[in-house]
Amino acid sequence: MPEAILIKVKGRVQGVGFRPFVFQLAEKYKVTGTVQNNMDGVRIIAEGNENSLENLVNELKTNAPRLSRIDSILVEDVELNGFTDFSIIASERSGASSLVIPIDASVCEDCLNEMNDPANFRYLYPFINCTQCGPRYTIIEALPYDRPYTVMKDFVMCDKCRKEYEDPTNRRHHAQPIACPECGPKVILYSIDRKEVASESAAITAVKEKLTIGEIVAIKGIGGYHLVCDAKNEQAINLLRQRKSRPQKPLAIMAKNIEAVRKVCAVNEREEEAITSTAAPIVVLQKNRNEILPDELAPGINTLGMMLPYTPLHHLLFSGNSLEFLVVTSANPSGLPMLYKDEEAFHYLEDIADYVLTADRKIIHPIDDSVVQIINNKLTFLRRARGFVPDPLITDKNIHGVVSLGPQQKNTFAIGRNEEIFVGPHIGDMNHYEMTQHYKRELKHLMKWLGPFTKPILAIDKHPSYAVRDLIRNFRDSDVIEIQHHHAHHVSCMVDNHLNDSCFGIILDGTGYGEDGNIWGFEVLYGDAKGYKRLAHLRYSPLPGGEKAIKEPWRNAVAMLIEYLGNEGKELAGTLFPEKSYEIEIISNMVVKNLNSPLAGTCGRLFDAVSAILGICTVQSYDGEAAIKLSEIVPFNASCRGDVYPYELKDDCNLLEIDFSSCLKGIITDYLKGRDYAEIVQAFHETVVHSCVDSIVKLANHDEKLNRSVVLSGGSFHNPFLAREIKRMLELKGFRVFIHSRVPCNDGGLSLGQLMIATANRTNG
Incomplete structure (x- = not known):
């Protein structure tokens, strides 16, 4: 006796080949009915015998398309309708949306194989895609995700594409960005003065030639424009840095394949999993000792941000030539949004790029590349964007x-x-x-x-x-x-x-407005979403000139020494920065008289000060430079050795104050005596770790009713040593410690x- 059920599937189930997947299951289990996209997700009416329906539902749960993510499946009995076949019906656009918006995905192997097949009608086509890959979020104008509500409405499908699009057994069935050389978007190469150089395959060939001889090309991608040059060419890199006014900040590198990545970086299993995933993020990796890539890509840094080609166009740029590594960095001017409109690219890049490779497929939602790093064997985000947003x-x-x-x-x-x-x-x-x-x-x-x-x-x-x-x-x-x-x-x-109960939190970052009007950023908190109590903080020091002291860490260091050590600190500042004697007098006056010197107690500013004291970075050319270059001196897999500078935990009206004045004095003493840089920097890191761990232990022992769970948050926990060692040492003392993994x-x-x-x-x- 046939039965009928209604199946409501919610999650990332549109734009991922879910309806053809259901269609094929229906044929497999001889089920009749319909499948439909709506503002809720996917709605399936299925009729068949009990065993067939059960098998269909089970396979929905266990064998869904690779880009899908099922959040819930609701099944309920309904009356028989007497369907004679199974069909995909038009989307329902009424009602409130509870859709999960599809995310952009890297090109799949099937599409790459077709793109490289001379017999295929999409041979060398830079916009090849299917239901398992290609643009999604960046091209959507409205929901549900159907072609008329994307930028692809501007391109009328040819007969070949339409045949695939309408075939429920084809992997391009309802692939909304479906296109081919006959009916789809095209690339055009212009000189920066807007003269057309070449189009279609000739444009890609020309770009490869330009990159090989050291030119800089602005290239339109899925989420916006990138500036691209040969990553082996020191002259091209230096020219890009000069033109973009980016003298020190690390540049992201795209490698031809994973084998190329291994030539220049150490890659473990988790890192390879991340870099080859459908999200295709930039992955921060440890450099190998090699001379393949120039130091100018990441001055003073032992890591490289590496990614693999994630669009068909990227793969074409690497094909058939000597290019193995490309600089692929966001084209937007500092402080401005991602460039994604053609007119913007020509306007803003006229003094930076030599050529512009554009395309007539619009971008609705510009988006940056995601940046991740594996810490404690977990994926952690530095930037959550393309491939993850808006999941x-x-x-x-x-x-x-x-x-x-x-x-x-x-x-x-x-x-x-x-x-x-x-x-x-x-x-x-x-x-x-x-x-x-x-x-x-x-x-x-x-x-x-x-x-x-x-x-x-x-x-x-x-x-x-x-x-x-x-x-x-x-x-x-x-x-x-x-x-x-x-x-x-x-x-x-x-x-x-997924924690709900009140817990400790160690928050280490650069800047945050405090309840007392000062700048916080080295805090121990206890609480939950309903409220919190501040239990400990770093001793405050003044920031003379506010933002100026952040951009020029030597000023912050001078003020910190004067605040912490008085006249002795002022003398030490004069020894460390002898060319700044005039400015030191001014800073001293500002500190003593509290002139334009907001008080701050932050991990970021502490790291800045030590970086300046050691002469590693006295003036920052990008956000976090001083702290990053300091942290990079510590070997990636280093652990605490017990080499700790002195510090104090002072009780102040039921608020613990963490005082690093003795630590700074010890660092300067060792530095002036000529102690090895690496030893000083690791000892400083260990001191930060111990101060955090000792603070938590002291607070927990003071009130044993407190939950012994600890969360670690704030930008300073991008420092692998701090994240790994604070977690490890607290766990050794019986605490449960949690770090970020989804944001x-x-x-x-x-x-x-x-x-x-x-x-x-x-x-x-």
Whole structure:
């Protein structure tokens, strides 16, 4: 006796070949009915015998397409309709959306094989794709994900493409970006003065020739424009740095294949898994000792950000020539959004690129490359973007209608829908009008797709000067909840690890507005999303000139020495920076009289000071340079050896103060005596580790009722030694320690914590 069931599948089930997969299952198990995309996900009506229906449902759960992610399958009995076959029917566009928006994916092996097959009609076509690969999020205008609601509506399918598109047994069935040389997008190469040089395959051949002779080409990718040059050519690299005013910041490298990566970097199993994944992120890897790539790619750094080709065009650039490594760096000017419009590329890059390789497929949502690193054998994000956004994080809380606006630096926003958290794309630093406009566009799009939200609850950072505060006026009558920066870090890591109970948090970062009006960033907290208590912090020191002392770490070092060590510190500063005697007098006066010198106690500024003291970086050319170059001196797999400088833990009105004045004096003494750099730097790192561990132990022993779980958050935990050793040493003392894995530990993960805190503290509970 035939039965009928309704199957509702939610998750990432559109744009991933899910309907043809269901169609093929229906044929396999002789089931009739329909499958349909709707604003909920995928809706299946299946009719057949009990065993066939059970097999179909089981295989839905266990054998779904590689790009899909099933969050829930709901099955219910319905009345028989008497279907005689199984069909894919038109999408339903009515109702509120609960769709998971498909993510961009690297080109698959099947498409690459076809692209390299001279007998295939897509031979050497740079936009080949199927349901298992290609652009998704970056080309979508509206939901559900159907071709008329993407940029591909501008391209009328030819007969060959349409035949594949309409064939339920073909892997390109309803592949919305489907295209071929006859009907799809085309590439065109221009000189920077906008003269057409070549088009289609001739353009790609010309680009390879230009790169081989050291030219710089701006190339339009899935998410925006990159600046590209030969990564083996020192002259081209230096020219790119000079033109882009980027003298020191590491450049991302694309290698021809994984074998090429192994020539220049150590790659373990987890790192290979990450770099070859469908997300195809940039993976931070340890350099091998080789002379293949010049030091100019990452001056003073022992790591390289490596990625593999993730578009057909990338693969074509490496084919049939001597190119093995390419610099592939974002083309946007510093502080501005990703360049993704052709007119912008010609305007902003006229003094940087020699040529522009563009295409007539538009980009709706620009997005950066994701950047990851494997720490403690876990994937950790430095930047969560292409290939991961806007995939939601699932929670057990109803967070619907809560929107967090994120921080000032490394901004992301987050939107709550039912039990799903959508952390938006990496926006960047909110210091420019163009960046704010970009932020507004992306937030508006995602809220429209995920809503409607009639009166969202807004979560914002407590800092009174953050640019996101200006966005509140766009949300009339919405409740606004202000959230302390480091509390958001704490809760972000809790959510990342599915923790609900109050716990300790060690928060190490560069800057965050404190409840006392000072700058926090080396904190021990205890609490949960409902609230927190600050239990310990680094002793404050002044930042003379504020931002100027951050950009010029030697100023920060001088002020810290004077604050911590008085006249002795001033004398030591004169010894360390003899050419700055005039400025030291001014800084001393500013510190003593508290002139334009906000107080800060942050891990970032502590690392900056030590980096300047040791002469590693006295003036920063990019964010975090001083701390990064200091941390790179410690071998990647080093562990604590017991070599620790002195420090103090001082009780101050039930608040523990961590005092590094003796540590700094010891570092300077060793430095002036000529002790090996590497030994000093590792001892400093060990001192930071021990101070954190000892603080937690002392606080936990003081109140044994406290939960012995600890979360680690803040941008300083991108330092592998700190993340690994603080975790290891606390675990040896019986604590459970958690690090980030689904969002960055830096401010890029802050919006996640903001959203959960706002949810826990909204008036309706």
